[in-house]
Amino acid sequence: MLTVNGIKKIYPNGKGLKPFFLKAEPGEIVCLIGPNGSGKTTAFNMIAGIAQSDGGECLIGDLSTSDIEAKKEIGFLEESPYYYDKITVENFLGFIWGIKYKGEPNGDIYRLLAKFDLLKRKGYKLQELSMGLKKRVGVISALMHYPKLIILDEPANGLDSQSLILLKDELVAAGKQDCVILISSHILDFLKDIGTRFVFLKNGVIKKELPRSQNVSLDETYRSLYMSKM
Amino acid sequence: MRNIRLYFSRIVFRGIIRGAAIALVHILPWILLVAASFAFAKFGQSELTLESRGLLGLMYLLGTCVFTTSKIRYILGGQEILLLKKIGFSGNELFVYCLSKVKIPFLMATTGYACIYGVEAELGWPGAITCLAMSALCFLWAAILSSIYITLFNSQKSTLLKDISIILALAAIFTKAYKETYVEGMLLFQTVEEMVRHLARMRVMDFISFSFFSSFASMAMITLGTALLFWIFFRQRFLKLSVYTVGKPRRRRRSRVRITVGSPLKSFMKRDLGVAFSSKIFMAIQVGAVALGIWASTMLRGSILVHLAIYLAIICWVLSLKIQDVLVVDSLFVGVYKTLPIKFKDFVLMKAALAALYSLPCPLALLAAEFGMGKITALSAIILLIGLMLWSELLFFYNSSIIMLYFPKVKNTTDMPLLLGDFMMLIPLFPVIMIVCGMRIGAKKWRAW
Structure with missing residues (x-):
């Protein structure tokens, strides 16, 4: 279970994230929605334990996400990941696997490589891949082994339709494996298909939370929250 | 504009x-x-x-x-x-x-x-x-x-x-x-004719064939030796150098996942050696250093101190050329490292092991060649071997303690400090102080990038 208890971060320009609270049960797919600069990435970085919070805490089970041991339980995809690109896809994923889980990579990596149509390109260096293919590698690195907490910051950016459909399937499968998934995207239809809860952020504050239901209209909610003055 | x-x-x-x-x-x-x-x-x-x-x-x-x-x-x-x-x-x-x-x-x-x-x-x-x-x-x-x-x-x-x-x-x-x-x-x-005659007299080809044969033979020996060590180390696990404890599956669903006993060291080795061997420069340095070393060893007759000076110079050369490259790769991995469970001391130990693999093959090949040719005794060879390993590690820790002050901004900011470091190394006790301070600061900064 993920417990976010009042994490906050205020940048020198006054923007950032106001005290942020969130609880998510295993299997939940929580979607963070908001315009640029609303604090989604800041929240994700602090929840993943890669940025320091000015206060509060974030726990996965009993373990703080900033604890080094918790890293094994977190799969994180940055919005614009920068990878050392003179390494092959297989070596890159194998490296992450080796550090996180020790030992040889098991079939999970190859299953995901096959699913995202990268198996034939496993010997390619990252510099030889297009932006979309690199993104797929990032998605695989976050999803492999189904960690307890999966955080995907704008995973849909750069992915083609086929990859988006596959990503949806994989996230639903991860949910069934009791993973807590936090995801953000500007493509509301994509989120609507997979999300179990929708959290709307504005200027670092949660403005609204909606559970998944047949009648939920993300477009309407977005319009009323962010575009009412237009 | x-x-x-x-x-x-x-x-x-x-x-x-x-x-x-x-x-x-x-x-x-x-x-x-x-x-x-x-x-x-x-x-x-x-x-x-x-x-x-x-x-x-x-x-x-x-x-x-x-x-x-x-x-x-x-x-x-x-x-x-x-x-x-x-x-x-x-x-x-x-x-x-x-x-x-x-x-x-x-x-x-x-x-x-x-x-x-x-x-x-x-x-x-x-x-x-x-x-x-x-x-x-x-x-x-x-x-x-x-x-x-x-x-x-x-x-x-x-x-x-x-x-x-x-x-x-x-x-x-x-x-x-x-x-x-x-x-x-x-x-x-006439000039061209004389030039060809002169070239023929130079016996250059003899030397080239000898040095290349020796270097290739040494490289083959090193490759075989390293492969054997890897097999012992990773497959048989006679040596327990693992810096992490054995992880256990925490949840039932993970029990179907086979987690082998291993070490992140292997991941680092695989990645860094893969990167290194894909670099022609690295290969050129290694082969060049072995060839030069063997050449020096065949041409010089002298005391053990002269040989030691040659070995140390070769280690310095290889390390000073490669030390930054080793850590540049890591600095480019910072984004990934943030999300991985790597502790500072484990990171440094892994890099030290890698540095030994990077810098020791050339001098060890030279040592083997000298011992094979009967230029040094078995006792001298053992003393040199231990000395080389110690020197290589000391040099690695000294250089990396300088680099760690700047990590992850490695390549752009560490040239001048490394240059100064080479001179400062001659000051008694300075290297030890530098290693202690550098590593402490590096540990404090670790993950606070």
Whole structure:
């Protein structure tokens, strides 16, 4: 279970994230929605334990996400990941696997490589891949082994339709494996298909939370929250 | 546009200044080696011949050509040149920019080559200056080619640079032969004939075949030895060097996942060795260092101290060239490291093990060759072996403690500190203080990037 208890971060320009609270049960797919600069990435970085919070805490089970041991339980995809690109896809994923889980990579990596149509390109260096293919590698690195907490910051950016459909399937499968998934995207239809809860952020504050239901209209909610003055 | 131009002019200027520093860092160990060789030739019983010393210079030149061409290819393949072209930089400006970028091989070529020939002429300056000019000319060849390359901007043409480096080496051999055989009043045909005769007398081929055979044999031995060690280490687990405890599956669903007992060290080794062996420069350094070492070992007769000096110089050379590269890869992995469970002490230990693998093959091959030829006794070999390992690790910790002060901004900011570090190393106790302070600061900064 993920417990976010009042994490906050205020940048020198006054923007950032106001005290942020969130609880998510295993299997939940929580979607963070908001315009640029609303604090989604800041929240994700602090929840993943890669940025320091000015206060509060974030726990996965009993373990703080900033604890080094918790890293094994977190799969994180940055919005614009920068990878050392003179390494092959297989070596890159194998490296992450080796550090996180020790030992040889098991079939999970190859299953995901096959699913995202990268198996034939496993010997390619990252510099030889297009932006979309690199993104797929990032998605695989976050999803492999189904960690307890999966955080995907704008995973849909750069992915083609086929990859988006596959990503949806994989996230639903991860949910069934009791993973807590936090995801953000500007493509509301994509989120609507997979999300179990929708959290709307504005200027670092949660403005609204909606559970998944047949009648939920993300477009309407977005319009009323962010575009009412237009 | 003017601001952009100013910005790039500053980069060029800083590049040249920094290049000088880098070159000094890189050639210092080399000068040590040459100085030891010179001192021995002057005061000891040297069997160095003019031809073999000349060949040493040519080998160095070849190495420089490999550096230059790889570096140019790397620069031209990058997005930077494309950007500069798009914002309207002319061919000449790009050419100057590229020159500042290939500063390391350029300065290595000019200063290092001069040092070698300084020894050849027993520190007679005219010889050194001639060769300085010659190596500068060789570099110019590569630079001119790079400008053609920029104009063509076709990566398929990269093989052209390789071919040219071979032509340069041949040109250097003929220039040398010409310099030594030219007599005023001789006809061109006679000159060429005399040059060929001179080349035949040089017995260069004998030396080349010997040094290449020795280096390949040594490399094969090292590869086999390393493979055996890896097999023992990872498969049989006789040695328990794992820095992590054995992880256990925490949840039931994970029990179907087979988690083997292993160490992140293996991941680091696989990644870094993969990166290293895909680098032609790394291979050139290793093969070049072994060949040079064996050459020195066959040519010199001396006390154990002279041999030790050669080994240490080779370690310094290889390490100082590669230490930054080892940590540059890590600095580029910072984004990934943030999400991985890596502790500082484990990271440093893994890197220390890697540094040993990077720096020890050449001196160990040299040691094996010397022992095989009966030049040193078994006891001396064991003492040298232990000394080399200690020295290699000490040097790694010293250099990495300097780099750790700046991590993850490695390549751009650590040239000058490393240069200063080379001088400061001579101050008693300074290295120990540096290691303690550097590692402490590095540990504090770890993950706070």
